Amino acid sequence: MEMKALGQPTHATHPHIINKGEITSLTTRSEYKHRRFVLIDQIKSHAKKMHMASNNHLIVVPASSTQYMSGKIPYNFRQNTDFLYLTGCLEPDCCFVTTIINEEFSTTLFTRETDKNAEKWDGPRTNHRDAADFFGVNQSLPINVLNDFIRGFVKYVANLIVWYNFVNPIQMHVHSIMENFMSDFGTTLTCENPTIFIQQMRLIKSPSEVALMRKTCRIASDAFIETIKCSSPGIIESQLNAKFDFECKIRGAENMAYPPIIAGGKRACIIHYSNNNQVLSKDDVVLMDGGCEYHGYCSDITRTWPVGGAFSPEQKSIYKIVYEANCELIDMCKSFPSLDALYERMLITVGVKLQHLGLLSRYETIKSVMKVAQQLCPHHCCHFLGMDVHDTPMIKRSIKMRPGMIITVEPGIYINEENTLFPKNYRGIGVRIEDDVLITETGPVVLSDFCPKDIEQIEKLASEFSKLPSGYI
Ligand SMILES: [Mn+2]
Known part of the structure; x- marks a missing residue:
């Protein structure tokens, strides 16, 4: 029966994609x-x-x-x-x-x-x-x-x-x-x-779905590494887009999961920036939010790195807060809180850590600090992930996590140029770090783990210089 070509790949016609059964x-x-x-x-x-x-x-x-x-x-x-x-x-x-x-x-x-x-x-x-x-x-x-x-x-x-x-x-x-x-x-x-x-x-992934999610996250992580390596001053956001697209598809992804966001400098503060047409300069940090689709399953990863290979002190201090929030939220998944509880924790962590930096000192109550954090990060820090990027949207984010769920953890801080709460050298910095996390009985498993995110590793990767095809930078 299966030798005949059907309307989609089958084991008979595409044994490199589809196994028996x-x-x-x-x-x-x-x-x-x-x-x-x-x-x-x-x-x-x-x-x-x-x-x-x-x-x-x-x-x-x-x-x-x-x-x-x-x-x-x-x-x-x-x-x-x-x-x-x-x-x-x-x-x-x-x-x-x-x-x-x-x-x-x-x-x-x-x-x-x-x-x-x-x-x-x-x-x-x-x-x-x-x-x-x-x-x-x-x-x-x-x-x-x-x-x-x-x-x-x-x-x-x-x-x-x-x-x-x-x-x-x-x-x-x-x-x-x-x-x-x-x-x-x-x-x-x-x-x-x-x-x-x-x-x-669909909220609770089966073993085969987990395997597909591991694969799509691995592909996107590897593609991120290659993209970060090839970024250097003078490159255009769209060229990083092309690099990421290539590195995903050469590894077997069929499509992008969504149009990637590749936002250098102050453009990182535009949450859904997707023009991807500006030149990146030495002092920019670039925020890239990208993921691929592998046999129907989506990854959704964000990394932010210094184009020139080293963060400025202000960029580094904001990055550090987002990094610590990302790690803290992932760690919290051990006790199966709701996504909304993670969001609340993000607001507290981000707000308090900004205060420790000596910023936001005029805000006294935790509530007022959380409110500022909310203005700095207008999006939720979590959503369900799977066949759709914003998977199973009818499921409330107030329910407790359960083993088999896959979620994103994506705290961010975006200080736009008009934000007078911050000294001038902080304005125009936008940072997000997003991972894809499988919830299991024994704790969270970070499926996007292959892509580095700590400051030392990300600066090292960003300082590497792998060339684009000849003639392109
Ligand atoms: Mn996301």
Whole structure:
């Protein structure tokens, strides 16, 4: 069966990427099946617990569609991560549907039909005849019968709970089917959003997900090292961008996880700076926030280093505070606090340490010091990380950490040029140090550990000079 090219890499056609039994890299058919069982189980037990009106369910999770920059020129395709998590299917315009009648369930993957002309241009598709076996679902059907399938099901099962995310439409074709369906049958149906259940599952990483996260963080760490080495006065931020991109992709990453931020000097105080078009000079520190995507899993790392190889005393003192906050917050993960608790700790640490430097002396209460720290670091110091950079956003940051979660720890201080609270030689300094941390029973594991961050190592790395391709600096 597998010798034939499908719409995505398989063991038969891409043995260098996919091992036997896997649908996507390191993730087996049986793991995907297990995820679907868990979701079905969660939804069934939730419905029972909440005394919902029915034991009959229809769960609909669509794939993304290709987005176009202009005409027929596509952006890189990125699959809807909830759909990918449940199916392993990498093709656009598909849809995953589960029907549950009392205790019995059936999973159906709707895929694009064979289209000789389209496939001549875009490559093979996995049609419904191959999809059921390959993805391990009960059946597969062409996407163009989705509407009839759903309407047929509601006629057959009158009392029904529909699980579909109406708040965040992913695929217009599926969304219009669902909207019309609800407007025709809505009075007899209950509608619920399945997303939170999928995110609760995605929050705790399986062993194969941890392996993929280790890999994506290792790749990005190594790419950071190479990028820091090649930075030197006169280089343009975009050239560091190109270097980082190359070093990630040559190690197997398919994409950047997000457009990197490469901000020299005072530009580091612009939190989402992404123009990356300025020249770096000897006295600048440069803040780089970058990560890659490796078989669907994202890294998200920030390092800040002196372009000339040595921090000024002011730069060094701010860096030291952020470094110590980063280490302290990571250490706190031992006792499984919430992400919000880490944020509060960051504000205290940053505020108090600035006071020890002899700054902010006019603020007397801890509350007022924390308020200044909050102005200096307007972003949270943590988010969940996984298939998405800001992973599982429906999960509150007030819950306690649990083993299997992966989070970022990213304290920062940004003193912009207009900030008169600080002496002139501190203004325009922006520092962030961000690591990716796996929470385990026995304590935090820093997945981005390969990339140095202490002052001595970072200055040493920044003083190295590895050349860009000839002619470029
Ligand atoms: Mn981050």
